[in-house]
Amino acid sequence: MILQNDFKRQWEDVEERVLDAVRRVGASGWFILGREVEAFETALARFWGVSHAVGIGNGLDALEIGLRCLGLQPGDKVLTTPLSAFATTLAIVRAGGLPLFVDVDDLGGINLQQCREALEKDRSIRFLLPVHLYGFALPMRELARLKADFGLSVIEDCAQSIGASSAGIMTGTVGQAAATSFYPTKNLGAMGDGGALLTNDPTVAKTARALRNYGQMDHYVHAALGLNSRLDELQAAIMRDAFLPNLANWTEARRRTAGKYLAQIRNPAIQVLAPLAAMNPAWHLFPVMARENSREHLRRHLEAHGIMTAVHYPRLVCDQTALESTSWVTLREPVNARKFASSELSLPVHPFLTDDEVDSVIEACNAWNP
Ligand SMILES: Cc1ncc(COP(=O)(O)O)c(C=O)c1O
Structure with missing residues (x-):
């Protein structure tokens, strides 16, 4: 895996x-x-x-x-x-x-x-x-x-x-x-x-x-x-x-992998989230957006190719039961946030991925047909 x-x-x-x-x-x-x-x-x-x-x-x-x-x-x-x-x-x-x-x-x-x-x-x-x-x-x-x-x-x-x-x-x-x-x-x-x-x-x-x-x-x-x-x-x-002495190298490894994903994932049903030009992300995660109502299908497809994914986050904070017992206010409808909750999928981007593994993730993403 x-x-x-x-x-x-x-x-x-x-x-x-x-x-x-x-x-x-x-x-x-x-x-x-x-x-x-x-x-x-x-x-x-x-x-x-x-x-x-x-x-x-x-x-x-x-x-x-x-x-x-x-x-x-x-x-x-x-x-x-x-x-x-x-x-x-x-x-x-x-x-x-x-x-x-x-x-x-x-x-x-x-x-x-x-x-x-x-x-x-x-x-x-x-x-x-x-x-x-x-x-x-x-x-x-x-x-x-x-x-x-x-x-x-x-x-x-x-x-x-x-x-x-x-x-x-x-x-x-x-x-x-x-x-x-x-x-x-x-x-x-x-x-x-x-x-x-x-x-x-x-x-x-x-x-x-x-x-x-x-x-x-x-x-x-x-x-x-x-x-x-x-x-x-x-x-x-x-x-x-x-750990701290390795952090700069580990972050560079994350950036290399993210760079490859950004350049090579080409599937109209998968939207990669490209950072703005002035931004240098730390790529804690590599989030993509699956075409509407197809995240679970993409998740299962990648799993079948030996690729573990995760979701950040499937339920918004304001929808959590725990908040029922306290006060809070929604000033604006979380329209975009709900899109993330229903469509976001995080691809592996940890610093210990091999080149072959990164290529497999790209190939599996490009081969997906929802
Ligand atoms: C964005 C964000 N804030 C806060 C936390 C809380 O950190 P911890 O789990 O160390 O309490 C986390 C970690 O899960 C996080 O991802």
Whole structure:
């Protein structure tokens, strides 16, 4: 099978470095919030080009902590997208915010023009939580203009976009803060759960460090009601030694595969989503749109050719039962988002695909007849 993610091949690439990191942490006798987390945070901040990275237990908590660091108060409105992992909206709800959904653009990212219209109509909206979905970068200049024009607090969800940029601006550097996830399937994944908050603001970083650790500003001094959401020393050491040094090469491999798919998948029933010229995606996923009502047929066809696919996401956040127990508002009908929910299919684009496997995916796509 050609997998969505091939962790066994990844292990072949990183085994020795991972084991060295595990030995080092074991021998240190220190497992929570120590030198390894600090060293990883420094390395990650340098990679990302921001002043501070704060290691957190997972991406969901990083988003919640980020919103709280930016001063979100219960009932505050937060513009966001209905096409994302449920965690994006869950973080808003957990932080006490009111999610306001708008539709998505042709690449599945939040529609920034609709955000602008919503902000013009309702001046009480102060927060925006955009997602750089699939590893595409939202138009960063436009995002920066929106933030400046309305004095917005922006936290970027970069769980899928580490290394992606648009107009030369890295995702995660326009908002006051950005959150990312190290869930194993992510471009930079841990061997377990993990996440981080990125920011250039020292006060945000300091507050995030407290909130991840029960709100503890100093030893046994609790200034806020925080979480227990600390990144482990082990995960930090593994990522710094074994995964982060490979990330640039792995992203290049994803870009090569995506380039081939873009150039060679030629089937009128499959729409590939071509990035805008100014964009340099991280290709966390390679989404295509199957002709209406034929996604399952395409999925089965590819499976019969030994190719595993996935769907991101079959059900919009605003359609999830869990939201029935809380308040939220759909400002715009999610017409485009619904097209993604019914037609999107993600092709394998992980960095360990062989040339033959990439060719097989292209051939199988081109041979499909719905
Ligand atoms: C866009 C997006 N946001 C947030 C998250 C949440 O990250 P985590 O699973 O680490 O909590 C994910 C990961 O699933 C994601 O893809």
